[in-house]
Amino acid sequence: MGLTWRAVVAVLLTLTAVLFAQAAATLSLQRHGVHPELAMNLPRLVGLPVVIAVAWHIVRRCGIDPRAMFSLPSPAVRLFASAVLIGMLVRISSWAAIHAAGAFGWIGAAAESPPSAFAVSWTCPSATLLAVSATTWIVLVPLSEELVQRGIVMAKLAAYGMIPAVTGSSVVFMLYHDPAGYETAFLFGLLLGYQYWITRTLWAPLVTHAVYDSLQVVDILCLRLVWNPPEDAIPVWEAGAPALAVFCISLAAIAGIIYAQRTGAIEPRPAIAGAAAPD
Numbered sequence: 607m608g609l610t611w612r613a614v615v616a617v618l619l620t621l622t623a624v625l626f627a628q629a630a631a632t633l634s635l636q637r638h639g640v641h642p643e644l645a646m647n648l649p650r651l652v653g654l655p656v657v658i659a660v661a662w663h664i665v666r667r668c669g670i671d672p673r674a675m676f677s678l679p680s681p682a683v684r685l686f687a688s689a690v691l692i693g694m695l696v697r698i699s700s701w702a703a704i705h706a707a708g709a710f711g712w713i714g715a716a717a718e719s720p721p722s723a724f725a726v727s728w729t730c731p732s733a734t735l736l737a738v739s740a741t742t743w744i745v746l747v748p749l750s751e752e753l754v755q756r757g758i759v760m761a762k763l764a765a766y767g768m769i770p771a772v773t774g775s776s777v778v779f780m781l782y783h784d785p786a787g788y789e790t791a792f793l794f795g796l797l798l799g800y801q802y803w804i805t806r807t808l809w810a811p812l813v814t815h816a817v818y819d820s821l822q823v824v825d826i827l828c829l830r831l832v833w834n835p836p837e838d839a840i841p842v843w844e845a846g847a848p849a850l851a852v853f854c855i856s857l858a859a860i861a862g863i864i865y866a867q868r869t870g871a872i873e874p875r876p877a878i879a880g881a882a883a884p885d
Contacts, residue, residue, distance in 0.1 A: 609762045613664045617758050620660045621750075621782065624653040643827065644735050647742040654746040661753050675757045675808045682809075688863045689801070689810045693817025695863075696794065699856035702849045708833060709846030727830040736827065743823050748815035755779040755795065756802045756811055764803075764878045772799035794818070797860070804868040806878060 628649040635645035665672045679685060707713045730736060760775035776795030783791040798811035835842050 609665070609668050609670065609758060611762065613668050614758055614762050617657075617661050617664055617754055618778070621657050621754055624657050625782070628653045641731075641735060643731070644738060647738045650742045650746060651738065654742070654750045657750045658746075658753060661750075661758060665758065672753075672757070675753070675761075677807050678809060679805075679807070685805060685807070685810055685867070686813055688867050689813035690817050692797070692801070692860055692863055693814040694821070695856045695860050696797070696814070697818050697821040699853050699860070700790075702853035702856060705833075706846050706849035706853060708835065709840070709842040709849060711837070711840040722832050722834045724833040725831070728828055729830060730828040736823075739823050739827060740820070743819040744816050747819060748812050751779065751782075752798070752802075752808050752812045752815060755782075756799060757808055760799055760802060761878050768800075768803050772796060772803055775799050797864075800864065801867065802878075804864075810867065 631649035632645050635648060636642060640648075662672050665675075704713075755775050755778060759778050760771050763771035763774045773796070776792050776799055779795035779798075780788050780792040798815060801810040801814060802808060835845075
């Protein structure tokens, strides 16, 4: 027995209901004066474990041991190290892209903002807010999204081949994100999906996702980087060119590590857990 479309729809409906409940709870907390970041993440501490538990239960009801999705090669050090590096490089490429966009005037909103000199500061909020955000973004968000999007949606699509499985799961992954970040979510979903396809373990995309989100938490809560060059100074080649170089080098490094993951995978690769013939 394998995953059914009914099971996939049930999990996605659960995720959708939880997201709506979290949004309502966040609005209520904000109205009561709770810090915006804390108001957003506190409901996730309750909602995301529900998604994980429901997904785990449904997978078991389909006759699949969910632990099979988290099988590891031996030794596992290489897989974990490559997944960590990919997560870091994806975030570095994102920083470089934003920096290059600012240097060459590709960010429309920046043109409407007053110019500001380059400045970096480091100020973190309370330990409570950091702990809640870290638990949410580094543990619960990656685990729930990878279990649902790769472990269930992609597994159901696996019978149709790699391209439909990776692309289809990436589209679903994208739709559960902010529309302003659809492009980034879709591309990141393609990367995570391909990692799962070639390694056959959720640990690869899960670790990459967690590392990327951990750096994002640092960006949002602690790191303050301000720079908006005057319009008459654009393009700023001395800043934009190195940023573009870092972006290209990061992408090349990601491709190289992915290739190493692929060539280092067990052959013949085991079937994706939960995959079944098209129905």
